[in-house]
Amino acid sequence: MTAGVLKAFAAGALLTVLAGCTSAPAPVPSPSPTVSSSTSALAKLGPGDCLGALDDGSFDLAKVASTSCTGPHHWEVSEVVPLTGEDYPGAIDLKQQADADCGTAFADYVGAEPGYSRYLPSYLVPDETAWSDPSSRRAVCLAGSATEELRASIKGDTQLFARIGECTQSNGAATAPKVVPCTRPHEYEAYAEKQWTGKAAPTKAESEKLYTEVCVKEFTKFVGIDVGRSRYEIAAFVAPADAWDKIADHRLVCTVGTAGGTLTGSVKGSKE
Structure with a gap:
């Protein structure tokens, strides 16, 4: 499989989809x-x-x-x-x-x-x-969340992308994937991340360097085989430059899986 591509979400598309539920939210029924x-x-x-x-x-x-x-x-x-x-x-x-x-x-x-x-x-x-x-x-x-059961306070929780150990399902071509339980069918599983501490979004060259140093390197440790020989691919996510000030989550997040796939459980140590 290929090593995948670094995905950045367009601010307009992200806002259009997610704001359909949030910017003018339907209130909890009276x-x-x-x-x-x-x-x-x-x-x-x-x-x-x-x-x-x-x-x-x-x-x-x-x-x-x-x-x-x-x-x-x-x-x-x-x-x-x-x-x-x-x-x-x-x-x-x-x-x-x-x-x-x-x-x-x-x-x-x-x-x-x-x-x-x-x-x-x-x-x-x-x-x-x-x-x-x-x-x-x-x-x-x-x-x-009306559907997700929370286990700790979300005050100050600015993270948008998946956390390590969380699994995701596509939520639209240009939007952050939806987090779902790993016991349910899903496409990708988050296995590595790195906080970007720069004041501006990483450049293309910086993003590619991060991708190689974090996503590709940690893939081998997590799956047990290098990505070039694996049946799975890498999908990495980082906030784009044109939405950097809107998206407070400034992590590079690495996920492993297959687009359109129906994984169940973790691929950790699968060596596939």
Whole structure:
């Protein structure tokens, strides 16, 4: 197999695909109007609190409670934004306020803008019944994932590309691959990385040098055979120059696998 190519993602393409889910995120569905006064989670949650899954559209705000950020969770509260007014402004108005405020809160909390992070922003806002309690007139901004179970706080987690030991599946030709469990079918597995400490993106020559010194060298150690004789290829990822200031993840990440493949488990030590 060939040694693969160094892949850099175009900022526009990356933003287009990922921002479809993040830059104007659909909020976590508002609960049915059965919340009694002073029981809404909106009055109790604060920045740094963590929550479980809220993506089935049928949860009750009165039953939403924080959980440990060091254990399984899906969402973290990035900020709480006060909402003003005596009369209920309506779902559309609240959505517009939350879209603007929570996008900024997400960037401050995670360290990367929506669309340039492996996580998504969302929010909780009051329905008309919850609005009757002044203490619930708040937008609770969230950062996390509706599908991936988190095991530690994501505050300050700027990494976009896969971490060593994580496996990926294509997420579009010009976007960062989606991280999936290695026990599920996947295309590539991350096995090496190196932080680029330069103030600007590496040049083509610097990228190629990194690729050889890190990806090619570590491939032999990881798989147990050199890449020229392996059935697998290398796909390496680094943020491109035109998105360097947007993408906070400045690592070169080396992955091994086959495009369109259906690997299951790790190829470590396979000697294939």
